Amino acid sequence: MPGRLLLAFALALIAAAAPARPPADRYAPARAIVADIGRIVTPNGVQETFEATLGGARQVVNVRGADRANPILLFVHGGPGAVEMPVAWAFQRPWEDHFTIVQWDQRGAGRSFPLNDPKALAPTLTVDRYRxxxxxxxxxxxxxxxxxxxxxxxxxxxxxxxxxxxxxxxxLLHAYIGVGQIIDFRENERQGFDWTLAQARKAGNAKAVAELEAIRPYPGPGAFSIDKMTTERTWSVHYGALAAYRDNADFYFRAPRLSPEYTPADVTAWDEGSKFTINVLFPKLADISFVPLTKLDVPVFLFLGRQDYTTPSGIAAAWLNRVKAPRKGAIWFEHSAHLPMIEEPGRVLVALVEQVRPLAGKVPR
Known part of the structure; x- marks a missing residue:
């Protein structure tokens, strides 16, 4: 199964629709233009990429911001293995006027994948280790x-x-912001499957209905099946569970071609790392649940796509209603599914600036 297909998981992980990578680096001139537009030139700005050893594994970190005095916002990407560093150019630049943004390729993912021996890394791929x-x-x-x-x-x-x-x-945190928040993984998959099958039936799509019916029960008891997940994501993406009003993920998976942070070799590493992490980790995720978590000692905000059926937003919204926290808020994005930072970038920026940023107070001068 190709790595780009496996990339499909938490970002609606379906690269079956994604076009093949070009054989040559023909996008280099375009990347140079994007890099120049996004270059941080302010006197107190920061723009750097460095390698850090975390839990014994070498990992790549990218940091960008217009003012080092701004608070840090660490973006923890999806997947596992679906790095956001090569896509961030498409939405992140306005955030950098208000935060110092950190993109991190997690262990076994993206630019971090070639830095470590996969055989040695595989036993370490656990939720606790990533945490x-x-x-x-x-x-x-x-x-x-x-x-x-x-x-x-x-x-x-x-x-x-x-x-x-x-x-x-x-x-360690001023606040936590969940986007496409997963609360109960098995329930997440069950609701997503039911919605997708309903859409296929509504559309009279006999092929989709047959393929979805064939993987029942989904997700079923026990460990998750990657093959069944791939089938479900193929059709959920087609019906807009990843990006509202879109029937494919091409726009998202093509974005790295123009990323100043990623070469074609890095995109290859992204594919390989995605396949590696999904194969090792996905079957272990079936019983992850935050339902017992009823209290947090830090403010929590959920950015919820109204049309998200990759991680159905209703599950997260119901959890947020129950949880006790110093401050909490649900911000709904009516025209978004699973990728509000790309689908409604202006509204995401406003939410960050008006709801989240004030918790850090004024920038010291």
């Missing part, structure tokens, strides 16, 4: 940039990592 990697990274960032005001945004799979950090080390 502790994130904690180590936050502590490193606080030291490196002399900045104690840190926000964490977890997207899809990254919302499992992020919420785990918020539960274990609330002292």
């Amino acid at each position: 502790d990697d994130a904690i180590e990274l936050i502590e490193l960032l606080r030291r490196k940039y002399g900045q104690r005001r840190v926000f964490l945004m977890g997207h899809s799979w990254g919302s499992i990592v992020g919420l785990s950090v918020a539960a274990k080390r609330p002292d």
Whole structure:
């Protein structure tokens, strides 16, 4: 199964529709233009990529912001293995006027994948290890940039990592922001499957109905099946569960071609790392549930796509209603599914600036 297909999981992970990568680096001139437009030129800005060793694994970190005095916002990508660093150019630049944004290729993912021996890394691919990697990274960032005001945004799979950090080390965070938040993985998959099958029946799509009926029960008892997940994601993406009003993910999976942070070799590593992490980790995720988590000691915000059936938003909204926290809020994006930062970038920026950023206070001068 190709790595780009496996990339499909938490970002609606279906690269069956994604076009093949070009054989040559014909996008280099375009990447240079994008890089120049996005270059940080402010006197107190930061723009750097470095390697960090977290939990014994070498991992790549990218940091960008117009003012080092701004609070840090750590973006924890989805997948596992679906790195956001090569897509961030499409939405992140306006955020950088208000936060110092950190993109991190997690262990076994993206640019981090070639840095470690997969055989040695495989036994370490656990939720707890990813959580502790994130904690180590936050502590490193606080030291490196002399900045104690840190926000964490977890997207899809990254919302499992992020919420785990918020539960274990609330002292490190000013707030946690969940996007495509996963609360109960098995229930997530059940509701997503039921919705997708209903859409296929409504559309009279006999092929989709037959393929979906063939994987019943889904997700079923026991470990998750990658093959069944791939079938479900193929059709859920087709019906807009990843991106509202779109029947494919091409726009998203093509974005890395223009990324200043990723070469064609890095995109290959992305594919390979996605296949590796999905194969190792996905079957272990079936019983992940934050339903018992009823109290957080840090503010929590959920950015919810009204049309998200990759991680159905109703599950997360119901959990948020129950949880006790110093402050909490649900921000709905009516025209988004699983990717509101790309589908409704203006509204996401406004939510970050008006709802989240004030918790850090004024930028010290």
